[in-house]
Amino acid sequence: MKYIDTSVVKESEGKEVCLAGWVHEKRDLGGIKFLLIRDHLGLVQATWTRDRSNEETGRLIDTLKINDVVLLNGKVRKMKQAPGGIEIVPTSIKVLNRSVHPLPLDPTDKVKSGLDTRLNARALDLMTRSNVALFRLEAAILSSCRNYLSEMGLVEVITPKIIATATEGGASLFPTPYFETTAFLAQSPQLYKEQLTLSLGRVFEIATYFRAEPFNTVRHLNEFVSIDVEEAFADAEDVMCLAEGMVRRVHEDILKRCSNELQILGLNIKVPETPFRRITYMEAVEKIRDLGEEFRSGEDLAGKALESLGKSFEGYYFITEWPIKLRPFYTAKSEKNEELSESFDMMYKDLELGSGSKRVSSKDELVQRLRQQGLNPQSFDYHLRVYDYGMPPHAGWAIGFSRLVMAITGAKNIREVVLFPRDRFRLSP
């Protein structure tokens, strides 16, 4: 099909073009009719006047409604007052599809709608200028993460999403009948990425995972995208450096490549300095108590405790040296204190972006840790075998992609930054 988009119109002065897009706005001043045509890249004005266009086109414009899909033929000419300094004088308009009114929300975004209304008509909601900018920005962030990890020498992998065994206990998994047995949807590539450190050494995966917890917060979804990394012959500090490097690089890349999107979204991005600040779990607990919150050491950081931390620390930072009993079975103990672990959370203010650690690489220790956490080592048979093949010391992390987008964009609800979010109450569209 030989149609052009709005970005090409600017370069087509004096030419006959055929533009494809949606009716964004219409104004009829009698002898002059203005039509704004929108596509995914921008807006172009078409101006009908009796002396320069034909009556038939004028009558057709009268029938147009917001979001009708049209092909507009006409000549491009300069026009200072028009958006982009250019307009089209239409010679003919063909309607490809009509929209049905009233629309459930305003795609021009002048009339704001509530989040539920927006998500119910998400395909339409995504047409607003700010949503197009947001999801173009997200694509750039995704690409930046991958490029950084590849350039650092990590190999991209794709691991199973349907698994036989729960990674960290079964309560939070979706089961699915799988032919003669029952399988589960993976909540993480954890065990697979650890296994791949034997062969590919340093690996990453960015993929969708699943959690069956009945969450009801603005930061959790039941389907989410995780950025996962695992490295042979690495410790927690090694992979923390990799994580902060990736986050810094994302900021650099979007500043370079997404100035248009950042402007539309009104975002003033600053590249964070590395290394990020590192505070220990105990320092975090003390800070929380200093701010007047009651907090027992040994508890997970959540709710008001996190809010206190968010007030104390600007930007990105790590919380290190977590109590071992708060961390998953594959987390290595600290060499200094066996009550503690060689693990970390990556934070942005009060938002947990992800966590990581050095992992257990001894089979005996892993079996012991599984038992301590009430898990049955037999369920992990296929994984434990790998520790007989020559398991290297290794470390890694997982960062939530949408959490990272929230940190960058300041979005308050994770549903805003996911195309079609899935929570306990939302499975459609």
Added chain:
Amino acid sequence: MKYIDTSVVKESEGKEVCLAGWVHEKRDLGGIKFLLIRDHLGLVQATWTRDRSNEETGRLIDTLKINDVVLLNGKVRKMKQAPGGIEIVPTSIKVLNRSVHPLPLDPTDKVKSGLDTRLNARALDLMTRSNVALFRLEAAILSSCRNYLSEMGLVEVITPKIIATATEGGASLFPTPYFETTAFLAQSPQLYKEQLTLSLGRVFEIATYFRAEPFNTVRHLNEFVSIDVEEAFADAEDVMCLAEGMVRRVHEDILKRCSNELQILGLNIKVPETPFRRITYMEAVEKIRDLGEEFRSGEDLAGKALESLGKSFEGYYFITEWPIKLRPFYTAKSEKNEELSESFDMMYKDLELGSGSKRVSSKDELVQRLRQQGLNPQSFDYHLRVYDYGMPPHAGWAIGFSRLVMAITGAKNIREVVLFPRDRFRLSP
């Protein structure tokens, strides 16, 4: 951790280094002991002699077995006969983890194992030189596809993998209990990518999808990675050009970037010329009959019919103008003949890589087509609504990532090119 990998050893002549890796091979000639150390990038030789090394290290070498994980300290020196022209004179060796013998298969790949044995001990199987090369090549192919599609202006998206409604009928879906209801694992991003043509215009996604059919072939898996594309204001020919451009680009990229991997795999890659040959479904039927196969026009191409086609056509080609009744409900009819569709399959010899089409963009026609295929339009309520918002004409395709890898590498079984394959009988590891 300050260890180096084998790729750095070459640049370290005369230096003291600490190398991390696995015991690949050991030879003891009495006064001289050779140790080959392997990591994910290559091999390095360590040579122990009584006069240049110490007795303790010699005794430790005696205890080593294939795939033990070691840290080897020593000085790097030139040695013509060693792999890469360099060797390490060990001053100390630390064992980080022992492997347990007998290993289920030979990671040095001298003793070949059957596919089932290999897949049962996949983490170990992946350590062979050819598998490391294969999955590094796959990462490059994946990256090449994404880069091409991004550079062509398509926006990368992430759509739901848990859905409320079957895309093309429910028989081939895995169900999963989803809180108060039942959901399904998506078999394709089809409906979502079509919906996104309204807002983002041209989109792509590369992700894992699921099919519940009890396949038992060398070309099908129940979990697979699909490369999906959808474009607003495009027809079948537009997206065929995009597909052939991507395939050509992948060949160009791996020739440039993966010479080492291609050499290890013994692959002689030629960049396919574009445009790919286009033959119609009827021409394909005639060709099959010419070769002596009985074939009724109107049937799907499979089995012996495909084998015949594979003998007739070298390399990549498209089969176009399929009978409409063989294609999914969202496929647009041909403008020339309403018994036919504006659709295509992309082929490599007798291997179907993927398929695509112009789509139906009229709501009335879509409802009619759903009914014709025995599907209930009410189940597609959330999708049909979008056709009221101003649906543009659009076209797209899906190409199986592992099928593309099979075409490039000549692999005969799709399980060979998937890290941890999932079929009816294999859910572990």
